[in-house]
Amino acid sequence: xxxxxxxxxxxxxxxxxxxxxxxxxxxxxxxxxxxxxxxxxxxxxxxxxxxxxxxxxxxxxxxxxxxxxxxxxxxxxxxxxxxxxxxxxxxxxxxxxxxxxxxxxxxxxxxxxxxxxxxxxxxxxxxxxxxxxxxxxxxxxxxxxxxxxxxxxxxxxxxxxxxxxxxxxxxxxxxxxxxxxxxxxxxxxxxxxxxxxxxxxxxxxxxxxxxxxxxxxxxxxxxxxxxxxxxxxxxxxxxxxxxxxxxxxxxxxxxxxxxxxxxxxxxxxxxxxxxxxxxxxxxxxxxxxxxxxxxxxxxxxxxxxxxxxxxxxxxxxxxxxxxxxxxxxxxxxxxxxxxxxxxxxxxxxxxxxxxxxxxxxxxxxxxxxxxxxxxxxxxxxxxxxxxxxxxxxxxxxxxxxxxxxxxxxxxxxxxxxxxxxxxxxxxxxxxxxxxxxxxxxxxxxxxxxxxxxxxxxxxxxxxxxxxxxxxxxxxxxxxxxxxxxxxxxxxxxxxxxx
Amino acid sequence: xxxxxxxxxxxxxxxxxxxxxxxxxxxxxxxxxxxxxxxxxxxxxxxxxxxxxxxxxxxxxxxxxxxxxxxxxxxxxxxxxxxxxxxxxxxxxxxxxxxxxxxxxxxxxxxxxxxxxxxxxxxxxxxxxxxxxxxxxxxxxxxxxx
Numbered sequence: 001x002x003x004x005x006x007x008x009x010x011x012x013x014x015x016x017x018x019x020x021x022x023x024x025x026x027x028x029x030x031x032x033x034x035x036x037x038x039x040x041x042x043x044x045x046x047x048x049x050x051x052x053x054x055x056x057x058x059x060x061x062x063x064x065x066x067x068x069x070x071x072x073x074x075x076x077x078x079x080x081x082x083x084x085x086x087x088x089x090x091x092x093x094x095x096x097x098x099x100x101x102x103x104x105x106x107x108x109x110x111x112x113x114x115x116x117x118x119x120x121x122x123x124x125x126x127x128x129x130x131x132x133x134x135x136x137x138x139x140x141x142x143x144x145x146x147x148x149x150x151x152x153x154x155x156x157x158x159x160x161x162x163x164x165x166x167x168x169x170x171x172x173x174x175x176x177x178x179x180x181x182x183x184x185x186x187x188x189x190x191x192x193x194x195x196x197x198x199x200x201x202x203x204x205x206x207x208x209x210x211x212x213x214x215x216x217x218x219x220x221x222x223x224x225x226x227x228x229x230x231x232x233x234x235x236x237x238x239x240x241x242x243x244x245x246x247x248x249x250x251x252x253x254x255x256x257x258x259x260x261x262x263x264x265x266x267x268x269x270x271x272x273x274x275x276x277x278x279x280x281x282x283x284x285x286x287x288x289x290x291x292x293x294x295x296x297x298x299x300x301x302x303x304x305x306x307x308x309x310x311x312x313x314x315x316x317x318x319x320x321x322x323x324x325x326x327x328x329x330x331x332x333x334x335x336x337x338x339x340x341x342x343x344x345x346x347x348x349x350x351x352x353x354x355x356x357x358x359x360x361x362x363x364x365x366x367x368x369x370x371x372x373x374x375x376x377x378x379x380x381x382x383x384x385x386x387x388x389x390x391x392x393x394x395x396x397x398x399x400x401x402x403x404x405x406x407x408x409x410x411x412x413x414x415x416x417x418x419x420x421x422x423x424x425x426x427x428x429x430x431x432x433x434x435x436x437x438x439x440x441x442x443x444x445x446x447x448x449x450x451x452x453x454x455x456x457x458x459x460x461x462x463x464x465x466x467x468x469x470x471x472x473x474x475x476x477x478x479x480x481x482x483x484x485x486x487x488x489x490x491x492x493x494x495x496x497x498x
Numbered sequence: 499x500x501x502x503x504x505x506x507x508x509x510x511x512x513x514x515x516x517x518x519x520x521x522x523x524x525x526x527x528x529x530x531x532x533x534x535x536x537x538x539x540x541x542x543x544x545x546x547x548x549x550x551x552x553x554x555x556x557x558x559x560x561x562x563x564x565x566x567x568x569x570x571x572x573x574x575x576x577x578x579x580x581x582x583x584x585x586x587x588x589x590x591x592x593x594x595x596x597x598x599x600x601x602x603x604x605x606x607x608x609x610x611x612x613x614x615x616x617x618x619x620x621x622x623x624x625x626x627x628x629x630x631x632x633x634x635x636x637x638x639x640x641x642x643x644x
Contacts, residue, residue, distance in 0.1 A: 175515070175546070386599045
């Protein structure tokens with residue numbers, strides 16, 4: 001309990017509050033800018049936080065995460081272009097409402113739903129993360145190894161690629177993590193004589209490359225896309241009738257989003273899709289969906305914003321990222337010398353609770369930013385890409401250099417950008433690569449420790465109940481979607497329904 | 499063709515990496531605790547190769563548009579940046595930014611000046627003054643560092 005209040009006290013410094021407000025504005029702008037999203041924004045801003053204390057540094061990254069996820073709704077509603085993929089379903093009802101001259105109502109609904117969803121998920125985070133950490137406190141290396149394998153197996157279902165390609169991308173990330181000195185034997189691997197590679201390939205340049213620089217190349221393909229904004233005359237808040245109609249949807253989607261967020265590697269995009277579908281399934285007026293239903297907006301936005309809090313649960317409690325942006329935040333924690341996991345809630349409890357409070361605070365700030373600044377932020381979308389992306393590139397390169405002050409990192413970022421572009425082009429999502437790179441070191445270390453602990457008899461891992469459970473979950477995560485698809489095709493009732 | 503080309507490329511990459519991994523120092527058995535340094539990377543490489551074979555067999559081929567000329571131009575400018583950055587990092591950034599903006603259709607003088615002069619200068623001052631980052635010496639940075 002003390003840590004809860006100490007965390008709040010640490011956050012209530014006036015300078016930090018101003019910084020968090022600025023980060024909220026920055027996050028909203030990032031979410032509204034063409035091609036930028038929460039993950040890219042957090043990766044680009046990570047180098048800015050290296051000289052800060054851990055609390056403001058990680059609070060800024062989580063603020064960017066929440067604010068940019070929310071901001072996707074602004075462009076989704078006003079110009080029918082989701083600022084982030086998590087807001088794709090918001091377009092379905094937000095834009096038709098805006099075309100009918102009710103943009104303010106749609107934005108108001110998105111803001112309120114995002115805020116409530118975000119607050120519910122942070123409260124869940126405050127309750128669930130310490131409980132999960134307590135459960136994991138007695139994990140031995142085999143349990144951690146199996147848990148990390150489970151976390152990596154969840155990569156199969158994320159990103160744009162097929163499960164096989166996602167796992168290949170994740171394994172490539174794990175392979176990259178083996179560059180440098182082996183942790184147990186200190187033998188150098190894949191360093192090719194570069195002393196700078198002895199400590200391994202840094203997370204930051206690779207993330208800047210695959211999220212930032214590869215996006216520059218993607219944007220080069222879309223130079224002729226035109227964006228048209230719907231006129232928003234004044235902010236008209238949703239009516240009491242609207243709130244009466246959607247409160248159940250908001251609560252349901254918040255629960256769905258929080259749960260989806262807690263699952264390792266699943267993020268806001270999946271949450272918003274499920275939240276939207278469930279809103280339609282439970283609605284008394286499902287025929288309005290896709291034509292401007294406020295329930296559709298509420299279902300999508302409450303779910304995607306609540307996934308942010310949920311995603312931080314496994315990130316902080318177990319050290320397994322709950323979403324792509326959480327992976328960047330995890331990298332930020334490691335860069336600051338913090339070890340996410342069960343010990344965080346005993347040895348750095350004040351820090352952990354300060355992050356929770358920061359997330360709670362940013363969700364309250366949305367109300368003001370979302371309702372009063374939406375019109376202004378929508379204009380940000382019209383920043384010409386030929387001005388925006390050269391500036392983003394300059395940020396990316398200086399950011400990649402700044403962490404270790406190494407030109408090699410600059411070239412790693414460039415190479416990662418080109419590789420990331422071709423991966424995306426050929427259907428290999430870059431998100432698993434990033435998560436594999438972060439978890440790879442942990443995976444190898446825990447496998448090595450397990451083998452030492454079990455006297456090289458690796459099969460003994462399967463005799464430990466929790467380890468076995470995680471391996472079974474891994475198999476379900478890898479093959480479940482395939483089997484479920486087959487079963488659905490065989491079921492004549494389901495086929496008829498489809 | 500792409501259906502086989504990309505997984506084949508990945509397999510070739512893995513084979514080369516596997517060969518490199520056979521060159522790692524080995525720890526004498528008496529000192530060894532756990533795995534040899536090459537064991538884990540080799541396991542991962544074998545997994546990637548096996549999965550790539552599965553991709554060849556099961557993956558649905560995707561129709562691809564050819565890479566847009568703007569993408570090749572942008573990648574070419576990465577090379578230009580890498581070369582000019584050897585002279586000075588910020589000179590490289592300025593040259594890259596103005597060339598990219600021009601290649602993407604920006605013709606307004608203020609726009610070109612903003613991306614090539616103003617933004618690199620502001621970013622340099624931010625990192626130098628606020629974050630105390632020391633950039634590599636070069637033609638332009640020497641003017642500041644003396």
